Amino acid sequence: MSELTYTAFLGPQRLATGPLTETLRAVKTALDALEGPRTQPLIVFNDETGRPADFDWRGTLDEVLARHAPAAKPGPGRxxxxxxxxxxxxxxxxxxxxxxxxxxxxxxxxxxxxxxxxxDPEGERRRMASLAADRFLTVMGGDLPGAEDASRALYAGDRAAFEAHVAGWPEDLRLHALYLAAPALGDAP
Structure with missing residues (x-):
């Protein structure tokens, strides 16, 4: 993954994948179009790390974009x-x-x-992809059938077993898990 991307899910449905600004824009637009209260959890993932990222969706699209514009955060260090x-x-x-x-x-x-x-740049790339995919699996697939076995297959580098364990998952979750896991399983993302 050369450019840092984020992927947003509303429940098991993928709303958007792209650079931060594009993803924020797509999610805010989708949230504003919802009729009634949101019934599914909204989770946005940093695709490089597989960690959920927290965003404040209150206000207008411009306010959301301004609030989360990439900027250096002041603090200790340089x-x-x-x-x-x-x-x-x-x-x-x-x-x-x-x-x-x-x-x-x-x-x-x-x-x-x-x-x-x-x-070992290739080993480092596989290790980081395994961590990112496993974090995603834990959050989004932790309660789905085959999640633990998929994680084991991921760390074993067993593509066929990984695909078999996520085969019954909702399509968007399965495809994103395969995307994140691709470098760990020896494939280009």
Whole structure:
């Protein structure tokens, strides 16, 4: 997935997939067109991570778009560089090793992570796709027949078994699960 996309579901029905602004526009338009109260849950997923994303749908379309426009969030770290401060727990010997590097602990950690990611880019791509697909499966398919077996097949890289376990699912859920799982199963998305 080269460009970050989001996918919105209203119950088992896919409303939209696309870049954030396009997805927000499609969802808000669909919500405004609903007659009566919404009876199905609305969940929007970040397709790269498989995590649900939370949006405030109140107000006009322009207000929703303005509220959720991509922007750097201020806070600890170096926001202009995209650095976000988070906590890491290490043993004293790990801190000693990190502190012995002249560029500092943060730079040493970043370098180690980048080296690990570059060492096996295909494996990293499959791992990230497995995580994203599994998160989606847990949220949207957790109560459906074959969900646990589909997750096992996903991590085993068994495409045939994965497809068999999601075959009876509502079409939009099944197709999106296959889309997210494709890189983990050795296929292009």
């Amino acid at each position: 926001p202009r560089l995209g650095v976000v401060s988070r906590e890491v727990s290490l043993l004293p010997r790990h801190w000693d090793w990190l502190e012995s590097h002249p560029s500092g602990a943060s730079a040493a950690l970043r370098r180690l992570i980048d080296e690990a990611r570059k060492a």
